Amino acid sequence: MTVRSHTLVVLVEDKPGVMNRIVSLFRQRGFNIDSIAVGHSETPGLSRITLVAQGDDRKIEQLVKQLYKILEVIKISDVTDENPIQRELALIKVTATERNRSDIIRLVTDVYQARIVDATPDSLVIEVTGPPEKVDSLITMVRSYGIKEIARSGVIAMARGARVVAPTAQPVVA
Amino acid sequence: MAIETRERPRVSDEPQREPQLGAHLVLQALVREGVEVIFGYPGGAILPVYDALPYYPIHHVLVRHEQSAAFAADGYARATGKVGVCMATSGPGATNLVTGIANAMMDSIPIVAITGQVSQSVIGMDAFQETDITGITLPITKYNMVIRSVDEIGPAIQKAFYLARTGRPGPVLIDIPKDVQLAKGYLAPRQELHLPGYRPTIVPHRRQIRRAAELIRQAKRPLILAGHGIIISGATEELVRFAERTQIPVGLTLLGISGFPASHPLCLGMVGMHGHAHANRAIHEADLIIGIGMRFDDRVTGRPSEFAPNAKIIHIDIDPAEIGKVLKTEVPVVGDAREALRLLLEELEPLEHDDWISQIRSWYRPIRTEPSGPDGVLQPQYVIARLHALTEGKAIVTTDVGQHQMWTAQLYRCDIPKQWISSGGLGAMGFGVPSAMGAAIGRPEAEVWAVVGDGGVQMTLNEFATIVDEQLNVKVAIINNGYLGMVRQWQQLFHNRNYSETPISSPDYVLLGQAYRMPACRVTRPGEVDEAIQWARSFRGPALIEFVVNQEENVYPMIPSGGSFRDMIDDTQVEGEW
Numbered sequence: 001m002t003v004r005s006h007t008l009v010v011l012v013e014d015k016p017g018v019m020n021r022i023v024s025l026f027r028q029r030g031f032n033i034d035s036i037a038v039g040h041s042e043t044p045g046l047s048r049i050t051l052v053a054q055g056d057d058r059k060i061e062q063l064v065k066q067l068y069k070i071l072e073v074i075k076i077s078d079v080t081d082e083n084p085i086q087r088e089l090a091l092i093k094v095t096a097t098e099r100n101r102s103d104i105i106r107l108v109t110d111v112y113q114a115r116i117v118d119a120t121p122d123s124l125v126i127e128v129t130g131p132p133e134k135v136d137s138l139i140t141m142v143r144s145y146g147i148k149e150i151a152r153s154g155v156i157a158m159a160r161g162a163r164v165v166a167p168t169a170q171p172v173v174a
Numbered sequence: 175m176a177i178e179t180r181e182r183p184r185v186s187d188e189p190q191r192e193p194q195l196g197a198h199l200v201l202q203a204l205v206r207e208g209v210e211v212i213f214g215y216p217g218g219a220i221l222p223v224y225d226a227l228p229y230y231p232i233h234h235v236l237v238r239h240e241q242s243a244a245f246a247a248d249g250y251a252r253a254t255g256k257v258g259v260c261m262a263t264s265g266p267g268a269t270n271l272v273t274g275i276a277n278a279m280m281d282s283i284p285i286v287a288i289t290g291q292v293s294q295s296v297i298g299m300d301a302f303q304e305t306d307i308t309g310i311t312l313p314i315t316k317y318n319m320v321i322r323s324v325d326e327i328g329p330a331i332q333k334a335f336y337l338a339r340t341g342r343p344g345p346v347l348i349d350i351p352k353d354v355q356l357a358k359g360y361l362a363p364r365q366e367l368h369l370p371g372y373r374p375t376i377v378p379h380r381r382q383i384r385r386a387a388e389l390i391r392q393a394k395r396p397l398i399l400a401g402h403g404i405i406i407s408g409a410t411e412e413l414v415r416f417a418e419r420t421q422i423p424v425g426l427t428l429l430g431i432s433g434f435p436a437s438h439p440l441c442l443g444m445v446g447m448h449g450h451a452h453a454n455r456a457i458h459e460a461d462l463i464i465g466i467g468m469r470f471d472d473r474v475t476g477r478p479s480e481f482a483p484n485a486k487i488i489h490i491d492i493d494p495a496e497i498g499k500v501l502k503t504e505v506p507v508v509g510d511a512r513e514a515l516r517l518l519l520e521e522l523e524p525l526e527h528d529d530w531i532s533q534i535r536s537w538y539r540p541i542r543t544e545p546s547g548p549d550g551v552l553q554p555q556y557v558i559a560r561l562h563a564l565t566e567g568k569a570i571v572t573t574d575v576g577q578h579q580m581w582t583a584q585l586y587r588c589d590i591p592k593q594w595i596s597s598g599g600l601g602a603m604g605f606g607v608p609s610a611m612g613a614a615i616g617r618p619e620a621e622v623w624a625v626v627g628d629g630g631v632q633m634t635l636n637e638f639a640t641i642v643d644e645q646l647n648v649k650v651a652i653i654n655n656g657y658l659g660m661v662r663q664w665q666q667l668f669h670n671r672n673y674s675e676t677p678i679s680s681p682d683y684v685l686l687g688q689a690y691r692m693p694a695c696r697v698t699r700p701g702e703v704d705e706a707i708q709w710a711r712s713f714r715g716p717a718l719i720e721f722v723v724n725q726e727e728n729v730y731p732m733i734p735s736g737g738s739f740r741d742m743i744d745d746t747q748v749e750g751e752w
């Protein structure tokens with residue numbers, strides 16, 4: 001089976017210790033995670049995690065099943081094959097000189113539709129959003145100017161069209 | 175200043191008028207969950223609960239080490255099917271529970287562990303006896319939690335018991351800071367639990383059942399591998415009916431033992447590393463394996479790629495994550511074993527596999543049980559065979575871990591569910607004696623035999639005191655071979671007989687028995703075996719027998735770790751064996 005990158009959307013109850021359980025599971029079972037991004041979802045009390053992990057289909061299936069065993073995990077959706085909208089935000093601080101400043105600005109704004117959000121005499125901070133490949137590409141392009149710092153948010157994803165990732169089954173009462 | 179905790183207890187669902195101490199609410203919640211026994215050990219951070227304990231109808235068993243409290247709770251759970259409870263203080267008390275909790279996790283045993291914790295005002299300050307026990311036990315519990323306020327006590331304990339016993343059972347730990355034990359509040363009535371992320375599938379999909387039935391009908395050489403899930407779900411009766419109707423032979427995992435009667439003509443006994451040769455050969459030749467409530471552990475499969483090379487796999491398990499974990503599975507059936515078997519029985523008409531069954535019978539070779547070896551020394555297998563005969567196979571048998579465990583698995587043929595108690599997945603030495611205590615407390619009418627090695631018993635000798643205090647009907651049979659025998663066997667077979675650190679000395683067990691006021695005797699000759707066993711059975715209460723056996727006896731057959739059926743070694747192949 002072929003190893004490829006999978007994007008999983010995970011809805012979890014927003015309770016103390018949940019991220020710890022999830023991260024501990026990856027460590028314990030030896031799953032490698034490329035990116036993880038967490039934030040609130042449309043439902044109060046539910047957080048939405050977007051995970052990007054490498055693995056063959058069987059390994060990812062195991063990952064999903066093991067994740068489901070965490071009590072606070074409500075729903076997992078593998079959106080990899082649905083061409084989801086994927087976005088990442090990055091802040092990139094680059095060295096800028098009098099001579100190259102305008103080159104950088106032109107590259108960033110014209111080619112990547114990104115923004116300059118801070119400037120000092122010897123640096124610029126670029127803010128870029130887009131698919132992770134776009135962020136990668138921008139980083140490659142500005143590398144030659146000298147990157148001082150990068151902060152990336154991790155990928156978030158959403159299915160196209162009407163499909164939503166939401167808790168489906170009725171909450172079960174014991 | 176004395177802390178005043180003496181209040182009249184009240185255990186009912188009526189609303190309470192006066193607020194009560196959290197410590198009392200903890201015990202009231204436990205009583206409400208049906209708890210009758212706690213295995214535990216006190217200390218500062220759990221002291222308020224101990225202060226209130228005498229006022230509740232709970233029998234507290236004072237173990238001599240917290241590890242034994244967890245093992246005893248485990249043995250209690252395995253023998254009764256109920257949730258076992260252990261309790262300890264913070265810090266060292268809590269960390270001493272860890273091995274027992276890990277054992278319960280590996281073997282899906284429902285226990286609830288209650289630990290005291292330092293007060294919330296000092297949590298995170300490296301306070302005296304503060305350890306992050308929920309952090310430590312995160313990967314070895316089904317769930318764990320810290321109770322942060324007195325109002326949470328009732329719901330948290332209700333949730334803990336529900337999670338421990340439902341779905342795939344497992345250990346749940348509840349950490350209770352001391353300030354919560356000392357705060358006043360009310361016990362919330364039992365309520366419906368809202369657990370949106372927890373929905374174990376009990377009734378399997380009809381479609382999968384039909385697909386399974388179809389494969390079963392087509393199979394020429396089908397084989398059932400029945401595991402611990404049969405016992406957990408109480409599916410023995412259904413399994414017997416299913417096997418009889420379909421005429422499919424049944425192999426058992428170590429933890430499946432007692433889930434299908436050993437005396438049943440379709441029973442092949444244990445499979446796997448030290449399983450019977452004919453049972454493993456049946457796996458090798460089978461064209462269909464029906465795994466029920468078992469997780470294809472590596473001690474069962476050996477090298478997975480060579481396991482059952484000709485077979486399709488139907489896997490029935492309550493935990494979807496077990497299906498496809500080890501083997502490619504044709505038909506996954508997620509659900510309770512008993513429900514699945516009921517549905518399968520509805521689908522299937524009687525079948526016949528006479529040729530297949532007689533073929534398997536032709537491979538059968540009994541495990542050797544001669545009384546003595548070449549130089550006249552007592553053989554360990556004989557001891558187990560006699561124990562089985564004299565107790566008519568009806569005792570509850572616990573084991574420690576090692577060679578004696580395997581001989582007992584092979585030779586103590588169990589017919590009654592829950593009579594077999596052994597540490598499988600963790601293989602934790604020191605389990606035999608404390609788990610027998612738990613079994614004896616849970617089943618006071620039963621005769622309980624702890625078959626233990628001279629190595630493992632020395633990890634929990636201290637519990638003889640508990641057995642004697644409680645006058646438990648526990649008979650300890652020490653199989654003394656002077657070695658950490660199982661490890662010595664590996665050294666013999668795979669490390670050139672380099673017996674590095676495996677010879678082990680023992681105290682004089684008869685004197686030790688006397689020191690603990692436990693009737694004890696020693697057996698060195700085959701002729702004394704029956705008499706000693708009968709002596710131990712002639713009275714109720716603790717007894718100890720040391721069987722001094724052949725030191726270098728091995729467990730056969732054996733499929734070396736990571737090997738396949740083709741690599742099986744049996745006693746005819748080993749140089750210098752008889």
Ligand SMILES: Cc1cc2nc3c(=O)[nH]c(=O)nc-3n(C[C@H](O)[C@H](O)[C@H](O)COP(=O)(O)OP(=O)(O)OC[C@H]3O[C@@H](n4cnc5c(N)ncnc54)[C@H](O)[C@@H]3O)c2cc1C
Nearest residue numbers: 401402403407427428446447448467469492511598599601
């Ligand atoms: C020295 C030593 C040697 C060993 N040698 C062997 C050997 O030769 N052969 C052998 O078999 N084992 C051997 N073992 C034990 C082995 O390591 C495993 O513990 C054992 O095989 C597990 O058996 P199991 O899968 O039936 O039980 P468990 O590990 O307890 O698994 C139970 C399974 O049943 C499922 N389940 C639980 N409840 C239900 C339900 N209600 N309905 C359906 N499914 C349910 C669970 O999800 C789980 O998948 C040995 C251990 C030691 C220490």
Ligand SMILES: Cc1ncc(C[n+]2csc(CCOP(=O)(O)OP(=O)(O)O)c2C)c(N)n1
Nearest residue numbers: 576577578601603627628629630658659660
């Ligand atoms: C706590 C623990 N430590 C180490 C081991 C490794 N181990 C497995 S079997 C065994 C030997 C057990 O010796 P003994 O109790 O004398 O039993 P025997 O094999 O001789 O019957 C050892 C050391 C273990 N299973 N558990």
Ligand SMILES: [Mg+2]
Nearest residue numbers: 627628657659
């Ligand atoms: Mg030994």
